Amino acid sequence: MMSNNIEAVGGAEAVAGCTGNHPVLEILDDLVRINSVNPYYEEGAPGESDVACYVEERMRRAGIPVRRQQVFAGRWNVVAELSVGKPERALLFESHMDTVPAGSMENAFEPQIRDGRLYGRGACDTKATLAGMIWAIEYWAARRDSLPRDLVLCAAVDEEAAFRGVLRFLEEDREHRLAGAVVGEPTELRVVSATKGCARFAVETRGKAAHSSMPEEGDNAIYRMLAVLSYIRDREAPRLEGLSHPLCGRASISVGTIESGGQINIVPERCEIQVDRRILPGEQPDVVREQFKQALGAELPSDTVFEVRELLSDWALDTDPQAAIVREALQVAGKLGLATEAVGVPYGTDASKLQQLGGIPSIVFGPGSIAQAHSKHEWVDLEEVIQAATFYATLAGVQSAE
Ligand SMILES: [Zn+2]
Known part of the structure; x- marks a missing residue:
């Protein structure tokens, strides 16, 4: 049996009903302000480099070793590793940095907060998850002595086009033998263990x-x-x-x-x-x-x-419901008052590549809904963003069952 004494971290108890000034919200605001439209969709679009520099800078400030994986000219993944000498249960946080174009969205890169929501391009797909993952790894960097496993953050390029970022990560990082991965996408705070794939x-x-x-x-x-x-x-x-x-x-x-x-x-x-x-x-x-x-x-x-x-x-994603990552994620979800059943979604994510090519048991989890992703009114609920950040940090801190 997995440990029953999972402790929610980062003041999750204070989350309910109060968005307050959780630091993850500032990270999200920063990220949405940085245009990272994938140039595949729009000639001359800047791509992910400014977001990548932002992530690198934060990791450096937190004392977390960080490196680049070049994918295209001027476009690279950021890989940060918080190693505490416990690689056997190493956990990967993966989130893409690119977004689709602003399209007809107004003030797409000037986040607006209304009714407890943050509006902007990439708000839910998927800068809210990236912000939560950054916050979680920073949280543990400040408490690394009590971190029960190594953490890896991969902020990837090109998910919105052809997944080149995650494929590059897998080429270089197979030796990691990561024990589990959480891929950030808007899942309405549900633990996703299965997704469709596609043959185009x-x-x-x-x-x-x-x-x-x-x-x-x-x-x-x-x-x-x-x-x-x-x-x-x-x-x-x-x-x-x-x-x-x-x-x-x-x-x-x-x-x-x-x-x-x-x-x-x-x-x-x-x-x-x-x-x-x-x-x-x-x-x-x-x-x-x-x-x-x-x-x-x-x-x-x-x-x-x-x-x-x-x-x-x-490929489709089909993670074994008995995999440690799924069981731990559901326990953390339960602790935070979220749905405790794994679900499937019809869209594809980077998780299928991690599972298929890297053999890494993977789940997808994040705040916001795919219904708002890519839309003219893309938004994410601030309380969900805090809950997701808490989820990531709490999952990182889950002790081994043994
Ligand atoms: Zn996405």
Whole structure:
């Protein structure tokens, strides 16, 4: 049995009903003021470097060794390690530093506080979790003699685009053999142990170009695509509705883009769609894509020329409910008066990579809701931010069951 004497740290008792002046709120305010829009979405966007410098500076001031992992030119992960000679239960806090663009959000980088909420781009996705993790590691840096395990903070780049940051972390840090990881994303303070993954791919049909005055001379790739679309809508989508996971819900497929033709008077020789297939724990993206291709090939007229090309693959997360990280997290949640059942979410996070490539049992936990993430009115509840910070610090301080 895990220790029953979990003590909430950082004055969690004072949290209920009182947002006060917890230091995590200042960190959050600082972070939202720093524009870290991922340049993948907006040419000329600054990326994560200013947030990275901010995290580095705080870690240095707290006396925590910190290093950079270059991922792209001018974009690097920040890895801080609070080592107290107890690596066997080393715990990783991972949070991404990038955000999606401001879009139509007003004052996106000037945080506004109204009704106990902080508004701004990245407020809930995921600067609130990053702030909480920074606060938790600083809290323990000041009390390192009583810290029962090593702590690692990875503030990663590029989660919003192609997860390059966490992949880079795993390339370099596999020797850590981290005992568990908490990935920060808005989960409404629920312990998430399962998430969907995705298999995104393009399907291209090929025909033969001809002048549109003699279409019979050509082979219209758009018409060829009709059979593909019908197959997805009428066969594959209904089939997937029958495929579900107890924590994550249903698998799904969606056609997001279609592109073809250059000119009205030419029969198009190629047509391409982009498909987003959300996969469940137990499914593998490569296998799913290959099976789709086989099944599609069997449905299409035999003279159809088509190709299926991988765009982005991500595993589902399916952490063993009996893993120490899950049990400890649920105990801490109980101590703080939060939900004590692990849940699943339909979106992907860096956690699946930590589990799949690093073999690190991982959960996702953070304040705020995915419903507000990326939105015009992104906000996070300040009380939840304090609770999350308390959760991270308390989890770090959980003593071993042995
Ligand atoms: Zn996020």
